Amino acid sequence: MYGLSAQDLQIQARARTFADELIPYEVTAELNGGELPRDVVAAHAARARELGLHSANMPESLGGGGCTSLQQVLIQEQAGRVTNALAWSAATPPSWLPAVATQYQLDAFVVPAIRGDREECYAITEEGAGSDVDAIEATARRDGEDYVLNGEKWHVTSYNSADFAFFQGKLAGGEHDGEHAMFLVDLPSPGVTVVRTPAYSHTISHHHPIVAFTDVRVPASHLVGAEGDGMSFAYEWFRFERLMVAARCLGAAGRLTEEMTAFSTERRVQGRPIAEFGAIAAMLADSLTELFAARSLTYETARAIDAGADVKVQHAQCSMAKLYASEMAGRVADRAVQVFGGRGYMRENVAERFFRELRVERIWEGTSEVQRAIIADQMVKRGPRSLA
Numbered sequence: 001m002y003g004l005s006a007q008d009l010q011i012q013a014r015a016r017t018f019a020d021e022l023i024p025y026e027v028t029a030e031l032n033g034g035e036l037p038r039d040v041v042a043a044h045a046a047r048a049r050e051l052g053l054h055s056a057n058m059p060e061s062l063g064g065g066g067c068t069s070l071q072q073v074l075i076q077e078q079a080g081r082v083t084n085a086l087a088w089s090a091a092t093p094p095s096w097l098p099a100v101a102t103q104y105q106l107d108a109f110v111v112p113a114i115r116g117d118r119e120e121c122y123a124i125t126e127e128g129a130g131s132d133v134d135a136i137e138a139t140a141r142r143d144g145e146d147y148v149l150n151g152e153k154w155h156v157t158s159y160n161s162a163d164f165a166f167f168q169g170k171l172a173g174g175e176h177d178g179e180h181a182m183f184l185v186d187l188p189s190p191g192v193t194v195v196r197t198p199a200y201s202h203t204i205s206h207h208h209p210i211v212a213f214t215d216v217r218v219p220a221s222h223l224v225g226a227e228g229d230g231m232s233f234a235y236e237w238f239r240f241e242r243l244m245v246a247a248r249c250l251g252a253a254g255r256l257t258e259e260m261t262a263f264s265t266e267r268r269v270q271g272r273p274i275a276e277f278g279a280i281a282a283m284l285a286d287s288l289t290e291l292f293a294a295r296s297l298t299y300e301t302a303r304a305i306d307a308g309a310d311v312k313v314q315h316a317q318c319s320m321a322k323l324y325a326s327e328m329a330g331r332v333a334d335r336a337v338q339v340f341g342g343r344g345y346m347r348e349n350v351a352e353r354f355f356r357e358l359r360v361e362r363i364w365e366g367t368s369e370v371q372r373a374i375i376a377d378q379m380v381k382r383g384p385r386s387l388a
């Protein structure tokens with residue numbers, strides 16, 4: 001099915017093995033604030049590397065997996081079958097970075113991240129700037145051989161485990177005054193402090209604190225690319241992440257449809273398996289039908305990227321994949337809770353966990369409303385037939 005090559009199927013099988021090994025740890029993580037013992041976390045990270053799943057998106061020349069977009073989707077789809085972010089150990093450092101990184105940045109940040117020795121986080125969103133990234137107020141001012149960074153960043157995912165951050169700010173002064181620039185900031189660094197760590201709906205070990213950057217000095221060698229380049233990196237990252245969000249949503253919905261089918265054939269009410277009740281059967285059928293549609297869309301989008309489709313078409317198609325797959329997975333999780341009945345409301349049940357965890361897939365990396373705006377904009381500019 002889906003015309004996958006022998007190599008694609010082999011990568012998919014390795015990723016499925018990894019996900020199956022992680023699943024038994026989910027409930028322990030859920031009931032312990034997302035945390036697992038350190039040795040278990042280290043073993044999972046080592047296993048991801050052993051199976052060739054860590055940095056699968058990065059170039060082989062730097063030690064990465066060199067996977068195609070379709071193969072990355074296949075890996076992330078399996079990762080998406082696991083709750084509590086346990087599969088984040090198969091990390092994906094930013095694939096746009098090697099092309100613009102200096103030798104120093106490759107040696108100090110990129111290659112160690114690919115090896116799994118360093119971990120990044122992204123400090124872009126602010127209290128007043130989420131969907132509209134251009135509204136950020138954080139600043140970067142050149143001072144001799146350094147830049148001085150100021151700003152307060154929200155939802156900085158994985159700050160508690162990262163040892164460097166991508167910081168996006170607007171240049172204050174100089175030839176590119178007001179334009180965006182991105183910097184690498186070692187963590188910890190003087191002037192970088194946690195304002196607070198809010199609780200979120202999901203139960204994962206990666207926190208999303210609000211982080212203040214106050215007169216943080218970084219050498220000019222930590223500027224990524226050139227002054228004024230900041231936004232182009234964000235767009236490239238969005239394309240990649242939106243496709244991977246779609247992939248993980250396929251995995252979540254796939255697992256839920258399997259779990260729903262198994263439960264509804266075993267669970268008997270009034271002497272009959274509940275799958276025989278029309279209302280339950282409809283929920284099963286709708287879920288698999290929508291999953292099939294979302295998977296076809298997501299795989300096709302990945303194939304178009306691998307075939308070198310126009311970058312604007314890629315952008316719109318990644319938005320379509322994220323929009324449809326994330327909304328599909330949300331509907332499937334809602335139905336799964338219903339099919340499980342009271343069990344579906346228990347945190348030890350996979351449907352309950354996905355019901356909470358999948359909600360953010362419609363928000364981060366651009367909300368559903370933003371994806372619709374991107375798609376409609378490209379439809380108007382290029383015509384629907386160029387996109388689908």
Ligand SMILES: Cc1cc2nc3c(=O)[nH]c(=O)nc-3n(C[C@H](O)[C@H](O)[C@H](O)COP(=O)(O)OP(=O)(O)OC[C@H]3O[C@@H](n4cnc5c(N)ncnc54)[C@H](O)[C@@H]3O)c2cc1C
Nearest residue numbers: 122123124125129130131155156157363364365366367369
């Ligand atoms: C758990 C979590 C982790 C995150 N991790 C990170 C991270 O690591 N780094 C980082 O930088 N950011 C991160 N984010 C931020 C995330 O990307 C933003 O929350 C998201 O882009 C939405 O921005 P916002 O929250 O400011 O919502 P807003 O932009 O305030 O949007 C509010 C509402 O208005 C709607 N809206 C906004 N613009 C439009 C429009 N043009 N048309 C129609 N409707 C619109 C939105 O869809 C939404 O419904 C994270 C967020 C969460 C929840």
